[in-house]
Amino acid sequence: MPSYNAPLRDMRFVMDEVFDFAAGYQTHGLTDATPDLVDAVLEESAKFASEVLAPLNRTGDEEGCHFDNGVVTTPKGFKEAYQQYVDNGWAAMSGPVEFGGQGLPASLGLVVNEMTAAANYAWNMYPGLTHGCASAIRAHGSQEQKELYLNKLVPGHWTGTMCLTEPHCGTDLGLIKTRAVPQADGSYSVTGTKIFISSGEHDMAENIVHLVLAKLPDAPAGTKGISLFIVPKFLPDANGEKGERNGVVCGSIEHKMGIKASATCVMNFDGATGFLIGEVNKGLNCMFTMMNGARLGTGMQGLCHGEVSYQNAVAYAKDRLQMRSLSGPAEPEKPADPIIVHPDVRRMLLTMKAFNEGNRALAYYTAQLLDSAHYSQDEAVRANAEDQLAFLTPICKAFMTETGLEVTLLGMQVFGGHGYIREWGQEQQVRDCRIAPIYEGTNGIQALDLLGRKVLMSQGKLLRAFSKEVHLFCQANEGHAQFGEYFNKLTALNAQWGELTQKVAVKSMQNKEEVGAAAMDFLMFSGYVIHAFFWLKMAVVAQQKLEAGSSDAAFYQGKLATQEFYFKRLLPRAQAHVEALEAGADALMRMTADQF
Amino acid sequence: MPSYNAPLRDMRFVMDEVFDFAAGYQTHGLTDATPDLVDAVLEESAKFASEVLAPLNRTGDEEGCHFDNGVVTTPKGFKEAYQQYVDNGWAAMSGPVEFGGQGLPASLGLVVNEMTAAANYAWNMYPGLTHGCASAIRAHGSQEQKELYLNKLVPGHWTGTMCLTEPHCGTDLGLIKTRAVPQADGSYSVTGTKIFISSGEHDMAENIVHLVLAKLPDAPAGTKGISLFIVPKFLPDANGEKGERNGVVCGSIEHKMGIKASATCVMNFDGATGFLIGEVNKGLNCMFTMMNGARLGTGMQGLCHGEVSYQNAVAYAKDRLQMRSLSGPAEPEKPADPIIVHPDVRRMLLTMKAFNEGNRALAYYTAQLLDSAHYSQDEAVRANAEDQLAFLTPICKAFMTETGLEVTLLGMQVFGGHGYIREWGQEQQVRDCRIAPIYEGTNGIQALDLLGRKVLMSQGKLLRAFSKEVHLFCQANEGHAQFGEYFNKLTALNAQWGELTQKVAVKSMQNKEEVGAAAMDFLMFSGYVIHAFFWLKMAVVAQQKLEAGSSDAAFYQGKLATQEFYFKRLLPRAQAHVEALEAGADALMRMTADQF
Known part of the structure; x- marks a missing residue:
């Protein structure tokens, strides 16, 4: 059974010794993030990750999600773990205080996310996408929309999705066919089919808020005619609670190579009630707010799977006895030496370690930029941070996932034949990681x-x-x-x-x-x-x-x-x-x- | 649904135009392999591969093998396809004439094997290992053993395995614990557990011949104390037919990342009757005969998966419309251009094509060396061919599988999100291929x-x-x-x-x-x-x-x-x-x- 222990020593090395997160928190006036609080957050989330989420990773992969007539059931234990995540305030950690968040730094959110995602990537998709959905509403929604949805999304009572892809278009969103027809009450009637919608339907939260790209009947052709809509599964009632069922249903879920416990849904919108967010025909810009966050998150996926793969490969390499060191027996009292003595095994482990830790440094550097962009009082600092984020985001997404995939492939190789056997868990890291170079662009x-x-x-x-x-x-x-x-x-x-x-x-x-x-x-x-x-x-x-x-x-x-x-x-x-x-x-x- | 069409034009280019297989056949006196016959063999095996085997590839992956109390059931259609393979003489094609083979060149066997293996690698494991088992018996068995076993193995009525690995040792065979105790009648009583035994148990043939590495009670320590034994599932009776059940049973099958339709068995030998093959304590040498063939075969796995992945990626890249060529619309009448116009898609496809065709050239060059080593009348030619085979075998095994895996990963990438969905078949090529850099050394x-x-x-x-x-x-x-x-x-x-x-x-x-x-x-x-x-x-x-x-x-x-x-x-x-x-x-x- 594979295990995951949050590498707190390595994480703190980068946070405290290489970059000095604490100094940044002081500069930005993030006074709640005291060293003691940061310590407690790290310790507790490490525990939650390794004790609650990690044990559900293999079982979630084996069980997968089940679909029955529009209803999606997540694997055993997922719902309970999510409830614990919400109850203990993890969902709300770095969310805005005015909507029920705890207002802790974005960088700390990213660090905590590294742990929950590494422990169980498929599970982490559900809250992960919610953060993206909330940040798009926060950036582009009206005050009313913010109050209606963020009060539910930020603490994690409701979850969110982003609905972009259609059967005939992924990269080329100018081709989308989903239509939004204006209604007398100011809402829109949304009709169309979206595919590859992560967390599009599930049983973990009481409501799901879809952000949907669609075109108005008179929209210009191509990407300049795309608008963004909020389409909740259940329409909020007068009190902002889950109300009437909306016209959006899950048509099926995909059978995938990995992240099998994450429901990837076909979503059918059939005259569903939608609410415009941001301006008409500016939907793609709004969506980019969400996508940049998602791209950083996907980059982290390369680090997360790489870290788990490395931890288990090192443990195996120290335990597995096979052949003698060419320099002479390292452990002569045993029938053979642990394979970590062999230079080629070290080549693989060091490649894994080098890419993982380089990726962590890159990610945490970027996390500091997120703090500067969000919280700095200095406009020039904010603008510079935004520029650097714009530059580093595609590198984080692509380089971290390319190298992360290489790391997981090596982590299988260290295990020899056992790497190919599902019970040992190394092959799941490869399958789960393989989507990262593909999705989110x-x-x-x-x-x-x-x-x-x-x-x-x-x-x-x-x-x-x-x-x-x-x-x-x-x-x-x-x-x-x-x-x-x-x-x-x-x-x-x-x-x-x-x-x-x-x-x-x-x-x-x-x-x-x-x-x-x-x-x-x-x-x-x-x-x-x-x-x-x-x-x-x-x-x-x-x-x-x-x-x-x-x-x-x-x-x-x-x-x-x-x-x-x-x-x-x-x-x-x-x-x-x-x-x-x-x-x-x-x-x-x-x-x-x-x-x- | 993915497809496979034998790339006969490419194959013939290498066989006829680059290397001139026909001239080699003449030199070695392989006069049965006339151009007409070679043509017919290529055409017919291409048909068998694409029409019979390829359609069972996805279903075999989804269904996998079933284990129930020692009995292994292969996926639907596998048994019938195998029967057809035997009935039509494919199994016997390049086997020795004196044991029911057709005596066609080893190189032609390799070319045909490329097609059957590409169409359905998991299925091909069953006959594939039989060839290795037969060649070891042919090289090291007594005349009686050859007659008893080769007459069944060569035409494919029985299948074979190689039983090397044990739970605590794979690479380091000196550590094996399986014991063979001499019996009064000259046979041995074999006891021990072998793991990762491909085709160790199945329902496709009436008997299974295991070649088992074991140690005599007084054997020297390490690899110098290993002997090789024939341990049939059913002992041959006086007429050489399937007789009494032997003391070897399948304890379980592995749950694997891929090649799920190939049964990977734990085999328990419990006082099973075994027959020494070759000399006592020289078992590893005998096994190497088998392993060298298996290593070339595994190298081919890189080409096979790479070829299928390439064919489907090219088809997808010509069909999928997304974005416009930066040089101006290539197909202005369509809503977008096929993605094959984009340079980065071409980079991926060309990488695939370059590695595949380089690998095919290397493999066919090696196949010619097999012919020279087997059939040349000239001792110096044979010795030189053996030398070159010794040199090229590890390169074929490792370089063809490293690059083959890279090719299948690219083949998924070309498909974007659809590459991750099982129905499209590209991810299976990755999963199936991933074992190739691991097994057979x-x-x-x-x-x-x-x-x-x-x-x-x-x-x-x-x-x-x-x-x-x-x-x-x-x-x-x-x-x-x-x-x-x-x-x-x-x-x-x-x-x-x-x-x-x-x-x-x-x-x-x-x-x-x-x-x-x-x-x-x-x-x-x-x-x-x-x-x-x-x-x-x-x-x-x-x-x-x-x-x-x-x-x-x-x-x-x-x-x-x-x-x-x-x-x-x-x-x-x-x-x-x-x-x-x-x-x-x-x-x-x-x-x-x-x-x-």
């Missing part, structure tokens, strides 16, 4: 978003802002006694980042396909550089602690060893992406469709 | 076998032999008008291959861990070089055909485009492996176990 779409919209459309501004941080860090550490060669490497990569961007920009003026042809390799290159940046940041801190005579030396030495491994054995991949990228579009475009 | 073990046993222990001889072929090919094409830059690249890589080997050899004299630390990157580098070699071979042929005015120009232009793509966008990865390899063992070994 495929990683190919993230790459286009990064290179096309974020980097090139800003004339390189967003890249330069981040790149400057890297530059200042390198400059401050030039000729570093311990890490000199690594700082030189990072300095060179950082310069190359800008040069590559220039080259693509020039080429794309002659051939528009160059951006699409370069995008994925550009994103992966960016990810490797960013991990290098964060690994050096972590190494510098670890080195300082060791020099100060820390009593936790093994922990910091592990960080230094992993930083060396990352630079020597993973970072070389960055140049393969450069070469592929520089090959340009011709090698992709010369094939005619019938030659495939 | 993990890819890490293959890498050690390649670098340690094959390359370094032969003092580089086996590598030099292959490398010389590459060298001669490059030399003959130096300054090639069309492919000059690619030949330069291959020449450089070929030289680097030898230099890397030297470096590791020198380092390993000081630190034994260097071989293990370098092995996986060395194997991957080797695979990329070998693919580059075969892609240039294919490109040269395609270019010649185009210059000769072939009417099949689109086909050959596709080959040229894919060769360019491979060199420009995939081959750069080789240098990342070089850098990682050259980083050496220290970055892996400095972590203490508790720092993980």
Whole structure:
């Protein structure tokens, strides 16, 4: 039976020692988030994750969701765990105080979410999407809508969805066919079919609030004619409580590779009553509020599955006895040595550790930006944080899920044949993780978003802002006694980042396909550089602690060893992406469709 | 519903145009394999694969095998398909004539196996393992054993297994606990538990012949004390027919990530009657005969799943309409363009095509070596073929499965959200393929076998032999008008291959861990070089055909485009492996176990 223990030591290392979350809370006036409270939140959510959610992960996968005539039943224990989550205030933790939230920092919310999601990703989808739905209503809803829905969504009494995809369109939302016809009372009659709706129907909460993209009868064609509607499963009554049943039903649930305990629904809207949110024909903008959060959350999925896979792979590698170390028996009293002595097993474990911890550093850095964007009193700070978030979001989503998937595949491999057997749990991490590079915009779409919209459309501004941080860090550490060669490497990569961007920009003026042809390799290159940046940041801190005579030396030495491994054995991949990228579009475009 | 159509045009390109199988058949006196007969075999087996086996692939996955009190029931239709396979002589095709086989070339057997395995890998496991079992008996059994068992195994009336793994040992067979006690009549009483036994029990054939590794009571410790036994489910009676039930029963079947229709059994031997095969304590050598075949077969699994995934991904990419080409609408009369116009979709499809076809070339090259090793009249030719097989087997097993898995993961990605839904079939290819890098010796073990046993222990001889072929090919094409830059690249890589080997050899004299630390990157580098070699071979042929005015120009232009793509966008990865390899063992070994 696989297990999950929240890696609090690693998490605190990043929160407290690398980034100093506490200082940020002070700056932003988040005075409720005292060190004691943060400690208590971490300890308690770690317990909830490992004791309540983790034990339901394998059983949830085996049992899956059941569908019967419009009714969806979640696996045994899911509903009770959700009730506990709501009752103990976890749902409301980082929600706004005026709607029943506790107003704790977004960054702390992300950290807690890492634990609940790692323990049981499928379960976590239900509250996860609710946060996205609530934030869209908060950003774009009327005061009345906020009061009506946020008071229910923020504490988790009701859950939320986002209904975008239709059978014939996912990426290309301009093609949607769902129609919203204005009614005399100011509401809309919504009709159409949405697919792949996570948590579209379930038995965990008393009501479900759907955010639905639809077109008015006279809407312009394409994405400029899309509006966003609130379509609750039960219409709120005069007291804001669950009232009359609305015309939206679940038609079926999907049979999936993984996250089987998360209900993925076909939702049929048949003259359902909907309420416009935001302006007519500006629905896509509203939806993006929700999607950016969801993209960060999906990036976290790569870390979450990677972490669980790593924990169990390390335990297995220390326990499984097989062959002798080539350097001579490590444990001569046993029939064989634990496989963690073998260099190739270490290669796999170190790859997992390096990607996971690099991803955590990236995620927590981004979490601090969320705090700045939400809470800073300084407009310039807020604007800069928004810019950095815009730049980092597609990288978090795509790089964290690409590497997360690689980590889970390695975590199976460490187990040998047992990795393929369901009871051991490693293969579920792969199946559950495999959706992350696909949904919330495929990683190919993230790459286009990064290179096309974020980097090139800003004339390189967003890249330069981040790149400057890297530059200042390198400059401050030039000729570093311990890490000199690594700082030189990072300095060179950082310069190359800008040069590559220039080259693509020039080429794309002659051939528009160059951006699409370069995008994925550009994103992966960016990810490797960013991990290098964060690994050096972590190494510098670890080195300082060791020099100060820390009593936790093994922990910091592990960080230094992993930083060396990352630079020597993973970072070389960055140049393969450069070469592929520089090959340009011709090698992709010369094939005619019938030659495939 | 996914489909599979045997890619006969591609297969014939490699068989006829790149390697000239027919000439080999003439040289080896395989006169039965006339061009007409080969044609008929290809056409008929393609039909059997796509019409009989492929339709059972999804249903077999959904239904899985059922276990009830020692009895295993395969999915609906499996038994009937197997009967057809036996009745139509497919089982016996490349088996020895003296035992009911048709004596057709091993290479043709491999090609036919590509089709049946691609159509339904789980089903193909049942006959697949039988071939391995039969070849071990043929190589090491007594005349009596051959007559008794091969007459049943070769035509497929009985099936075979290989029983190596036990709960506490897979890679480290020296630890096995199964015991074989000599009996007065010359037989042995075999007792122990074997796990992960593919086709250990099923309902498709009337008897099952287990080859079992066990230790005599007085056997030396470790791998030098292992003997091999034939343990049939039913003991043959005086007429060689199925007789008395033997003391071996299936205790349970595993719940797996994929190949669910293949029964993976726990087999309990309880004083079962076994017959020694080969010499006492030489069991591991006998088993290697079987394993080498199985390793090639497992390498093919990477190609098979990759091919199916590619076929369906191309069909989807031509059919699915989403967004417009950045170069302007490709199909303006439709609501959007097919996604095959987008460069990033092409990047994925071309990666799939390049790896699949490179893998097919490698596999068919190896198949020709099988013919030479089996049938050549010339001892030197046979010895050289054996050497090359020894060298290429771990590369086929590991590189073809690593890349095959990558291909199936991309094949899911092309489908977007639909890739995650079981009905579409793409995710099954990933799940089924995922076992291939693990079983028959993990890819890490293959890498050690390649670098340690094959390359370094032969003092580089086996590598030099292959490398010389590459060298001669490059030399003959130096300054090639069309492919000059690619030949330069291959020449450089070929030289680097030898230099890397030297470096590791020198380092390993000081630190034994260097071989293990370098092995996986060395194997991957080797695979990329070998693919580059075969892609240039294919490109040269395609270019010649185009210059000769072939009417099949689109086909050959596709080959040229894919060769360019491979060199420009995939081959750069080789240098990342070089850098990682050259980083050496220290970055892996400095972590203490508790720092993980």
